[in-house]
Structure formats: structure tokens, C-alpha cells
Amino acid sequence: KQEVTQIPAALSVPEGENLVLNCSFTDSAIYNLQWFRQDPGKGLTSLLLIQSSQREQTSGRLNASLDKSSGRSTLYIAASQPGDSATYLCVRQGGSEKLVFGKGTKLTVNP
Amino acid sequence: KAGVTQTPRYLIKTRGQQVTLSCSPISGHRSVSWYQQTPGQGLQFLFEYFSETQRNKGNFPGRFSGRQFSNSRSEMNVSTLELGDSALYLCASSLAPANTEAFFGQGTRLTVV
Numbered sequence: 001k002q003e004v005t006q007i008p009a010a011l012s013v014p015e016g017e018n019l020v021l022n023c024s025f026t027d028s029a030i031y032n033l034q035w036f037r038q039d040p041g042k043g044l045t046s047l048l049l050i051q052s053s054q055r056e057q058t059s060g061r062l063n064a065s066l067d068k069s070s071g072r073s074t075l076y077i078a079a080s081q082p083g084d085s086a087t088y089l090c091v092r093q094g095g096s097e098k099l100v101f102g103k104g105t106k107l108t109v110n111p
Numbered sequence: 112k113a114g115v116t117q118t119p120r121y122l123i124k125t126r127g128q129q130v131t132l133s134c135s136p137i138s139g140h141r142s143v144s145w146y147q148q149t150p151g152q153g154l155q156f157l158f159e160y161f162s163e164t165q166r167n168k169g170n171f172p173g174r175f176s177g178r179q180f181s182n183s184r185s186e187m188n189v190s191t192l193e194l195g196d197s198a199l200y201l202c203a204s205s206l207a208p209a210n211t212e213a214f215f216g217q218g219t220r221l222t223v224v
Binding site: 032034036041042043044045046049089091093098099100101102103104 | 115117144146153154155156159167199201203208211212213214215216217218220
């Protein structure tokens with residue numbers, strides 16, 4: 001079974017800190033790796049998409065990397081802000097299940 | 112450019128009833144997939160449609176069904192509702208079934224009482 005694991009499950013940091021969220025997946029034959037954020041009770045907002053031929057993508061204070069050989073992806077958030085507080089989901093795309101989700105990392109950035 | 116639109120946003124039903132949820136994808140997107148999100152199970156894949164054809168189906172009972180229309184809008188139906196069907200149902204839209212970025216709607220919150 002294709003699985004995606006996210007560590008840690010929850011993270012609380014003071015404002016301004018740089019932080020890393022981790023994601024690992026069991027099947028390296030992925031197409032894309034996508035990071036989303038979800039605010040409570042809301043839908044998912046796409047943050048970054050890394051295609052299988054790429055190693056990283058950057059958008060503003062966010063940087064995501066992909067290492068297919070080790071089955072890992074990381075999301076780096078620079079200079080965190082209280083508005084970054086949300087649940088971050090790592091999603092593997094490929095195969096019959098379309099998108100396979102991790103359980104997410106709940107991030108709290110304290111002012 | 113309008114995003115993915117899901118209706119209704121909130122729904123309360125009683126056990127045994129049936130419900131239909133709607134998803135309008137981003138204009139030009141032909142692939143629509145549905146997911147169920149619960150606190151215990153996280154996000155689980157229900158099914159995927161492309162060009163009016165169901166391409167894949169997740170591990171859900173036959174009470175869950177869906178369809179896609181020629182304008183790419185999709186509906187999912189749940190019959191004989193159970194308490195455990197209470198969840199946030201999310202729809203994702205993409206240009207094609209694979210290798211393309213997925214965009215999600217705000218979801219439909221279904222509560223079964």
C-alpha cells in the first residue's frame with residue numbers, strides 16, 4: 001500500500017523561526033509531490049508542486065525539495081509568521097489512487 | 112479565473128437518507144477527484160473522473176457513487192447515510208489525471224445525525 005508519513009505531527013514555534021517539515025513516501029515511482037496548507041474547516045490551498053523530474057521548488061518564503069531515491073520531501077519555511085499557522089499536507093501523486101495524503105503537520109506560530 | 116466550487120458548503124442529514132454533492136472544476140479542467148476527510152482517517156480517495164468516465168475508485172462501499180457531466184461538473188451521491196459518513200468532502204480539479212497540479216474546493220461539510 002502506498003503510504004505518506006509526515007513528521008512531526010504537530011509543531012509550535014515562536015514567530016521568526018525557520019522551520020522544516022518532513023515527508024516520506026514508500027513508493028519512489030511517483031509523478032509529482034505537492035504540498036498544501038489547510039486552515040481549520042477549510043479546503044486545501046496548493047503551495048508548491050514538485051514534478052518527478054525536479055529536485056526543488058521555491059515560492060516566496062517557502063522551499064520544497066524532493067529526493068526520490070530516499071523517498072523524502074521537505075518543506076522549508078523561512079522567517080515564520082503567525083499567519084503561517086495551519087496544517088501542512090504532503091501529497092504524493094501517481095498510481096491508481098490519484099493522490100495519497102499524509103496525515104499532516106499542524107503548525108502553530110506564536111507571536 | 113474562478114476556482115473549484117463545491118455546493119452546498121454545509122449539509123445536515125439523518126441516517127438512512129441520501130445526499131448529492133456537487134463540484135464545478137476550474138474552467139478547462141477535465142479531471143475531477145473526490146476525497147473524504149475525517150479526523151481519524153485523514154484524507155481518503157473516493158473516486159476520479161476524466162471526460163465523463165470513472166478512472167479510479169477508492170476503497171469505499173457501493174453506497175458512494177459519482178458521475179461527471181459533459182461540462183466536467185461532477186456530482187457524488189451517498190445513499191443510506193450512516194453516522195460514520197459525517198465528514199468534510201473535498202473535490203479536486205486538474206487539467207488531466209496525472210502529472211498536473213491539483214486544486215481543491217472549500218469542501219462540503221456533511222453531518223449525519
